Amino acid sequence: MSGDISIANLSKTYKTDEKETVALANFSLEIKKGELITIVGPSGCGKTTILRMIAGLMEPTSGTVTVGGKCCQGPGPDRGMVFQDFALFPWRSVRKNVEFGLEVAGVPKAERRERAERYIKSVGLGGFENAMVHELSGGMKQRVGIARALVTKPDVILMDEPFGALDAQTRNIMQTELLRITDKTDTTVIFVTHSVDEAVYISDRIVVLTKRPAKIKEVIEIPWPHPRDRSSPEFTALRKKILKMLESENIQPDGSTGAVA
Ligand SMILES: Nc1ncnc2c1ncn2[C@@H]1O[C@H](COP(=O)(O)OP(=O)(O)OP(=O)(O)O)[C@@H](O)[C@H]1O
Ligand SMILES: [Mg+2]
Incomplete structure (x- = not known):
């Protein structure tokens, strides 16, 4: 269908004069039309790289992305992108x-x-x-x-930390707004965030990634209806479980982690 996305063996190596960076190696994921998927993972693991290749803004080194059965060569009106740095x-x-x-x-x-x-x-x-x-x-x-x-x-909307710059209250309002808009229109959403709370609140599925080059560490289905209660025991338990997974991937030189509750 037009909003189905298939990512198969996707790899990206950035080459500059000084070095090569393998941002992504043989990454595969299937996403169904109308699904809201969030991607969480350590900083620099390759999340923006994945979104840019789905958007057709960047060529993969190898592998393919198909949206609705068609290869994404270049950007198209079927895919909208919200950038990390506004653009x-x-x-x-x-x-x-x-x-x-x-x-x-x-x-x-x-x-x-x-x-x-x-x-x-x-x-x-x-x-x-x-x-x-x-x-x-x-x-x-x-x-x-x-x-x-x-x-x-668009059939597909790609969102790269779209609510990162918002205050907590506006962020919660925007999460509800996003669910309302995309639910009504059956839009497929791929949403990158560092906020585990946000991921548990909005997602049908959460894809937890390892450090670079990103591999899938775990895929978590969340069948709970909306609106979700952020203070319920099951919400809190899932949030903690995901934070733990990220912490084990994400130890910074100063001993802290990049994940946000
Ligand atoms: N244009 C580029 N040229 C060279 N290296 C790049 C380029 N863009 C990204 N990289 C490198 O590729 C890796 C993945 O970057 P990417 O931006 O996809 O990470 P990310 O998961 O989105 O990180 P963050 O959570 O901090 O936004 C990083 O090591 C980064 O330095
Ligand atoms: Mg990024």
Whole structure:
């Protein structure tokens, strides 16, 4: 189906003048249409690399990604991406950033405007349509990125730590909003996060990765209905179990870990 994703033996080696970095080696994963998958793993293990190859923004060294049975060569309107570092157009207003994908798709101006306004409101930025990017806080920029990715109604949305810059309260609101939007539209979501709490709250499945080059350490299915109770014993127990898995992968030189509760 159009939102099914198949990642087969995907590998990526970055080559610079000084060194080669094997970011990913023979990584495979199957994702079903409409599924919300989160990927958690140590910093630098290859998560962004995986997303960029699914988005078609980068060529794999070997292996394949297919979306809806088709090979992803280059980016396409079937896949929307929310970037870790926002990647907004600084010379465009909020409205013009959100309209970008619709412009590329040739959507007429009036419809473009109407759809952009709807999504700008849905991420809580109503009233900021004409603001320029430099006038926004980090969390607001990230919300523009989310609206920009959702507005084209892609089959697949790839989200790289999309809520990392948000305060705790807005982050919780955005998690609920994401579930509402993607549930209604049957969008496939691949979501990278360092927050285990967030992963347990939103996911149908959590993929826990090892350190670089990322291998699948465990895949955890969460069949619980929404909204989930973050303080329930089973929620807390699962959160602790995943944190432990990450801690064993993730010891920093100073003895701390990169995982966030
Ligand atoms: N363009 C690049 N050129 C060279 N090396 C790169 C490049 N992009 C990423 N890498 C390296 O590939 C590895 C994986 O990077 P990647 O950005 O995929 O990690 P990540 O899991 O997303 O980390 P984080 O959680 O910190 O965002 C890292 O060792 C990184 O240094
Ligand atoms: Mg990353």
